[in-house]
Amino acid sequence: MNKIKLIISREYLTRVKKKSFLVMTILGPILFAAMMIVPAWIASREDTEVRTIAVIDSSGIFVDRITNTDYIKFEYLENKSVNSLKKNFLESKYYAVLHILPSITYEPTAVHLFSNKQPSFSIKSHIANSMEQELRNQKLRANGIDENVLKSIKSDVSIRTIQWTDDGETKESSTEVNMAIGYASGFLIYFFIFLFGAQVMRGVIEEKTSRIVEIIISSARPFQLMMGKIIGIALVGLTQFLLWIILTFIIITGVKTVFFPELGTPNAQEVVVQDLFDQGTMPQIETMQAPQNLDKFTSILNAAKSINYGVLLGSFIFFFLGGYLLYGSLFAAIGAAVDNETDTQQFMLPVTIPLIIGIVVMMNVVQNPESPIAFWFSIIPLTSPIVMMVRIPFGVSDWELALSMGLLVITFIGSTWMAGKIYRTGILMYGKKVNYKELWKWLRYKS
Template sequence: MNNIFLITKREFLTQVKKKSFIILTLLAPLMIIAFGAVIGFMFKANESHNIIEVVDNSGLFRGQLKSDEKINYVFIPAVEELSKVKNLKGNENLDGILILPALSGNDLDNIEKGSRLVVNTKIGFDTKQQIISDITNVIKKEKIKQLGIQQAQLENLDKSFTLKTINVSEDNKEDSDLAFGIKSAMSMILMYVTFMFILIYGVRVMRSVLEEKNNRVVEIIISSVKPFELMMGKILGVTLVALTQFIVWITMSVAGALILNTGFSSLQKNIPGGNEELMSKLDIGQMATQISHSLLEMNFPLIIFVFIIFFLLGYMFYSSVYAAIGSAVDNETETQQFTLFAILPLTLGMYGSISVINNPDGPVGFWMSIIPFTSPVAMVARIPFGVPAWQIALSIALLAGTTFFMIFLAGKIYRVGILMYGNKATMKEIWKWIRS
């Protein structure tokens, strides 16, 4: 036991003393936010602004086709249609001409069948769909007028309906759409972070074992410690490194939520009620306040506890698999045929958990959060929505039992494989190592 502690301590201190670890731990949340901002900027930068001239032969669309930040509608006289179409090619100041046919009585179907869009350049699919949508809305309004329905009646028909949801299992707390969105986002983040860290740090254990095996350093090490102690020390050491990063990030996230909650709330209280212009500028701040309120209303102690427990057990389970793989092969190329056994269950758990968000208490969500191979990612995906205590306890018990059993099997493979050189291990040989 003392040897395991010493190896764990060495692995942990070796990792956390690196400047890269400190920088990454502190800057990772900011890097994630910056990455999201860059993605958003890329989508924004790729948006096009199209100038579309409109020839309205029906006289129905003038004043009803509204320009926006994506499309600028410019109405031109019908007599200019032929010359405009003829000179459209090569005109850098114009993207297309929308030609709307004349009405034949009250037959609006003629507009739907005879409308044409002549373009000077390739336009995006979303731009074309927006033009179709804009025309459809005008035609829809005209059809409603022909039916004798007034605009006020139409607005009353289109009035949105808000259904309040009271959850009796959560002390009659009201579930808003914003709260559901935040829970979904947190579910995706926890699930993805668990998946990525188990994968990244598990591979790190495998490479560490493989490197020591190829450098023959392990022959010196196991002269003073048992192979099983060496394997457990590596797994626990890297586990504590990942756990340290999580604690720092969780602390930063909670602190950020508290700052947003108190900062924006106090700022809004000091704003005069009649200053509408200033209040409109704080829409983002109000949204941030609502988000922080919803975050703080969650059962964070339970979420953090479940997240840490399932990450630790899941990481130890898959790290033992990776350690066994590293000890059974001689180079990284050979690892490809074995790592599939570790990657597939994790991937299944991650993608399967996407459906869990729509129905957290459904059969898929239940069984994936109970089966040990997928529960490390599936349970953390369900926990923001609330999970019965007995399901959490059962899942932890099954995962813990499976983890210790896997460590036992990996120890047997590690004990023989760590000293095997030049021989490509087969499944038959690995089975013999386990039975020995």
């Protein structure tokens, strides 16, 4: 037992002390944080150049009807032809020229936008939307429907989902939030299994090619060496994961307070949400009169709060470790069977395929977490770590979770036992092209 501890600590310390670990630890959260901050930053830095577009409206129905925005202004020119504008276009102040033909009322293509640049999508869609709306309004008016009626029939629907839990409580949930969390956890598990599983394999190959393995196994049993390596690297993974969470949190908070101080202070919205959450009663939610965007924000925040993070994090660590141990032992066996990394291809394929199936199924499960596909792939141990993690935010019944976890444990014990047998024989085998038949023979060797 002492020896396996020694091996674990060597595997752990040599990796944690590496420069690449430090680099990954710092870069990881910066990338994560960037993924969250950059879109916000870009959104806050919209194009601020004011563009003026000349409108030649031969139909006469759109004059002063296309709405100006902060950055797009429209100027309606009379008695000008497109050709006359084209001549002096470069000297003019215009970004583009919009030419509307009289046939626009029945011919959708009777409108042209001339410019020396390619107009942006947002400009194009703004013009199209404004014109469509105007045409619709005019047609409705022509049929005798009055402006006020028009305004009053404009409606929006935004569904908030509320779950009745088994113990009679109600809690607000959000399909979108669940999807996001499901995706993120599934991908993380996939990524971790690959990243650290491959590290196990490389570690075994390194020991084999540097020929130290015979010295080690004259002191410790091969199984101790294999398990020590797998466990040591699992701890490296958990350490990295923990550091990422902490650092990401620090970076996001830091950036928020420095660049978006208004988001950092508790404002009216959050106070409202807090009240609502504390009382958490249905009538309050229903009767709450709030602007629509506040409503949406409240809803997401409530949903995010309604997720049981204890269960989520607990199962994440369980499925990460379970999946990693299962695949890690297979990776160790592959490492032992080959002489160098280029020979790993033929054995890598059957190990990677279930992982990739897991990711493919995940895309489907996110849409439909209760489907038979979702059920079976979250029970089958080779894909369950990924697929079950996607289902958990949506709520999974206890027996399914227990079955999935139990099967995973049984399978990784089995795979470790099997890998141990291949490993024991493989690490002392050099210069031999190994195939599956050979591996089968190793499995049946007596210890």
